[in-house]
Amino acid sequence: MSFPVSVWYGIGSVTPPFNEETIKRDLNNIKDAGFKYVRGWVNWRDTEPRPGEYDFNNVENLLRVAGDIGLKVILQVYLEFAPDWLPKLHPDSLYVSESGSTIMPQGSPGVCLDNPGVRARAEEFLRRLAQVVVKYPNFYAWDLWSEPNVIQWIYQPTGWRGLFCYCNYSKGRFRDWLRTMYSSINELNKAWHRSYLEFNDVEPPRFVSLHFARDNIDWLTFNIIKLREDLEWRVKVIRSIDSSHPVVSHSHGGTSVFSNPLFGEPDDWEMASVVDAWGTSFYPKHAGRVKPDHVLDALVLDAARSAASASGKPYWIGELQAGQGVGGFKATEPVTPDDVALWMWQAIAHEAKAINIYHWYPMMLGFESGGYGLINPDGSLTDRARKAGETARVIYEYSDLFLKAKLINSSIAILYNIESYKWLWIAQRHSSDVLSKSILGVYRILFNSNHNVDLVSIRQVENGLISRYKVLVAPLSLVMTPKAALSLRDFVSNGGLLLVDSRFAAIRNDGYIDSCTPAYGLSEVIGGCEDGYVSVDKVSLRITSDLIPGLKVGDLIISSNYVSWLNSKAHEVGVSELNLDKPSITINDYGNGKAVYVGTSIGLSYEVNGPDSGVGKLVNGIIGMAMAQPPVDVKSTKQGYVEVRVLKSGIDHLLFIINHSYNDQLVKVRINENVLNVGNALIKDLVTGASINIINNEVQLTLKGRQVVVGLVR
Numbered sequence: 001m002s003f004p005v006s007v008w009y010g011i012g013s014v015t016p017p018f019n020e021e022t023i024k025r026d027l028n029n030i031k032d033a034g035f036k037y038v039r040g041w042v043n044w045r046d047t048e049p050r051p052g053e054y055d056f057n058n059v060e061n062l063l064r065v066a067g068d069i070g071l072k073v074i075l076q077v078y079l080e081f082a083p084d085w086l087p088k089l090h091p092d093s094l095y096v097s098e099s100g101s102t103i104m105p106q107g108s109p110g111v112c113l114d115n116p117g118v119r120a121r122a123e124e125f126l127r128r129l130a131q132v133v134v135k136y137p138n139f140y141a142w143d144l145w146s147e148p149n150v151i152q153w154i155y156q157p158t159g160w161r162g163l164f165c166y167c168n169y170s171k172g173r174f175r176d177w178l179r180t181m182y183s184s185i186n187e188l189n190k191a192w193h194r195s196y197l198e199f200n201d202v203e204p205p206r207f208v209s210l211h212f213a214r215d216n217i218d219w220l221t222f223n224i225i226k227l228r229e230d231l232e233w234r235v236k237v238i239r240s241i242d243s244s245h246p247v248v249s250h251s252h253g254g255t256s257v258f259s260n261p262l263f264g265e266p267d268d269w270e271m272a273s274v275v276d277a278w279g280t281s282f283y284p285k286h287a288g289r290v291k292p293d294h295v296l297d298a299l300v301l302d303a304a305r306s307a308a309s310a311s312g313k314p315y316w317i318g319e320l321q322a323g324q325g326v327g328g329f330k331a332t333e334p335v336t337p338d339d340v341a342l343w344m345w346q347a348i349a350h351e352a353k354a355i356n357i358y359h360w361y362p363m364m365l366g367f368e369s370g371g372y373g374l375i376n377p378d379g380s381l382t383d384r385a386r387k388a389g390e391t392a393r394v395i396y397e398y399s400d401l402f403l404k405a406k407l408i409n410s411s412i413a414i415l416y417n418i419e420s421y422k423w424l425w426i427a428q429r430h431s432s433d434v435l436s437k438s439i440l441g442v443y444r445i446l447f448n449s450n451h452n453v454d455l456v457s458i459r460q461v462e463n464g465l466i467s468r469y470k471v472l473v474a475p476l477s478l479v480m481t482p483k484a485a486l487s488l489r490d491f492v493s494n495g496g497l498l499l500v501d502s503r504f505a506a507i508r509n510d511g512y513i514d515s516c517t518p519a520y521g522l523s524e525v526i527g528g529c530e531d532g533y534v535s536v537d538k539v540s541l542r543i544t545s546d547l548i549p550g551l552k553v554g555d556l557i558i559s560s561n562y563v564s565w566l567n568s569k570a571h572e573v574g575v576s577e578l579n580l581d582k583p584s585i586t587i588n589d590y591g592n593g594k595a596v597y598v599g600t601s602i603g604l605s606y607e608v609n610g611p612d613s614g615v616g617k618l619v620n621g622i623i624g625m626a627m628a629q630p631p632v633d634v635k636s637t638k639q640g641y642v643e644v645r646v647l648k649s650g651i652d653h654l655l656f657i658i659n660h661s662y663n664d665q666l667v668k669v670r671i672n673e674n675v676l677n678v679g680n681a682l683i684k685d686l687v688t689g690a691s692i693n694i695i696n697n698e699v700q701l702t703l704k705g706r707q708v709v710v711g712l713v714r
Contacts, residue, residue: 001400014361056132060136095111150226191218220422224270251318256268257300267457284343323374394686394687477504479509485505547587584598644669656709
């Protein structure tokens, strides 16, 4: 079985329509460059130009020509590019915002699929499409939803994204969901502080009211579940015709770690549960980025991997950046051939099982015009296209190795707590940065220390699926559920180490605070209750004991966002300059394990203040207490820019050494004998074919800027 590496080829959507001669030329160029797969677009609008009249000529032409040339085809299906006659036939299907304004589609985002008439038409389109496509032997897979959202790709003149959807059908669906959540209207009234007479009177919230929370939380929860159910519906419709080809979907912006569910964004862990493979868009030099950040890229990949793995699924790169990031007046630094190759290898080093490069042509119209293409606008190849094709050839050659490859099991997990993300609306924050940077900061510390890291969702915690980890870090995990609290108790009691920071479990999932923070009795686990907290820009915490390896009395931890302190009987490790009488850093023994409390937002502190903050030493010392060792030790000319991953593939191992800098680096990698003990060996670099010596479990070599070594250890 081949590892799918494709290029997107969306003729007539992001390019002008091409004639068949041009299409044949392009597909031949794609194959000659080194690719065996092409990824096409299918827009509902184009294939049902009039009600009940279907035209699949463009789809069939792509499948037929690609088949003649020897290319397999992956199809991206867009219901969001819906027929423009739909609002005329179904005027009550328009999206409605929280303000009551309707969205008349302009090519996208289509209409609301909660309308039963529209949904029936969409089902018929999907069935008809599947009946046509399955006849072609070179058809490979479906991607049924690109970058799912409640409403997609609209940018209004005010800059306000709007909340959706408040049409009568969406409100009816919400009310039906509420009936499953509450035993009676009286129970809902009690939770929401309302006086409705019946469920049909209930209105979804459209704003935040000062002293209320549960209504807003329920609305966000409903929309997250609705997205999962809508993806599952698409899958079931296709499966009714086609039971053999993979069905996948991929997220927007890399991962839900960086998105606010207020604006209709999904939870990756929910979405991954209903497809054969979950994916991500991967744009390291996107126009929306301030600057490239290879650690953030690694987090995106590990989040996608973790979300898919939680449901026992592989993950795909749904979109991988091919050319320069362009957005309106903004253009990022050019994408080099080595960039594209490095991103492909980095994805595989984090267990990706398919790569789809976006896009063969640059965008030729709209906001992204001139950006993101692998070739020139006239159809001629670039060095990026040649390099991507060369890399694809190597991936195809060793497909068996890469498809079976698994990262060495991590002993460390970071909590992705969707319940805290829901609280952003109550906290009146549009951006998720306070939460996403909290995760990124912790991840950056662990990445720079060469640890493999998983992300786990709060649902996994609730189901007790964290016992294999030595350490669980819960950065800025403001909201807690009773089931998760019980599971965290068990995790620590059974020998795990739990690391939490300020405001941990401050809010119960019903919106109330508890009699003590943290809620649900977790104060017993951390050894006390928060006695006070304050928002800060920069305040010092001072170490007062030598209980954490690598830290000595008098060392300073620079804090950000919050400083807090405890009424605690736990071991004091540090105090803040705001309260010298109460501990701000503690270690508590609980059962066979330990809970460490740090009275600031540790991830944010590291992101804001960097390595000089002392937070890195603190976190690494705590990890060391749990005897969690990284798979490798890495030393390089420019520390922090060389990434090393060890994957097991059957009886073999793969050693990825990635130089993220643009300068040459002298690199020394020592492999942990507990991970892989080869002593002295000769390994093959699959990228160049060169041989590399391992001496006493150590590799030393000089890497050129942006060079990647993929060492096969037999």
